[in-house]
Amino acid sequence: MQDINHALSVIADKLSLANLSLNTNGQAEIVFGDGLSIYVTRVEPAVAELSFRLPHLDFADPPMMRAMLEANCLGAGTGPGRLGVDADRGECIYSERWEISDLSAARVEAKLASLIQYGVFWRTKGTDLLLSEAEKHRQSDEGDAPLVEQHDEQPMILRV
Numbered sequence: 001m002q003d004i005n006h007a008l009s010v011i012a013d014k015l016s017l018a019n020l021s022l023n024t025n026g027q028a029e030i031v032f033g034d035g036l037s038i039y040v041t042r043v044e045p046a047v048a049e050l051s052f053r054l055p056h057l058d059f060a061d062p063p064m065m066r067a068m069l070e071a072n073c074l075g076a077g078t079g080p081g082r083l084g085v086d087a088d089r090g091e092c093i094y095s096e097r098w099e100i101s102d103l104s105a106a107r108v109e110a111k112l113a114s115l116i117q118y119g120v121f122w123r124t125k126g127t128d129l130l131l132s133e134a135e136k137h138r139q140s141d142e143g144d145a146p147l148v149e150q151h152d153e154q155p156m157i158l159r160v
Helices: 004-015 062-075 105-122 125-140
Strands: 027-031 037-044 047-053 082-086 091-099
Touching (some): 004 027, 004 037, 004 105, 062 082, 062 125, 091 105, 105 125
Antiparallel strands (some): 027 037, 037 047, 047 091, 082 091
16 A cells, blocks of 8 residues: 555545545545544554544543543553544544555455444443443542552662
């Protein structure tokens, strides 16, 4: 694959879209049913960030952010992507970074199909799971607890 424009043409052909290209800001939107839109953002000529919003998780509080970090840990719940918060908008998103030059047309199609599956999951069951986990943290007050316990003991220093 040459660059993002080449990958977008493969996606456009696969989805029978007449026109799919980056705007002047280096972004494109692919709209699917049920409110799922995948946003493509050029990071570099052959690197793209593909993402979708998780609207029921917007304006995440600390317990929700903790649940998101736990899902991100080693890709346990997020696979090749990650959950995050757009600081400017307060929106929760799922995103994947694609190294376009490493991909064939068939691989672009397969990665897009996988991303759509993650979109369906995270906008339904995944959101419900995160909401449940965040509520558990809130109920146990763990959401406000430091992730690393503080000790009053002095550190031991060994000199050799």
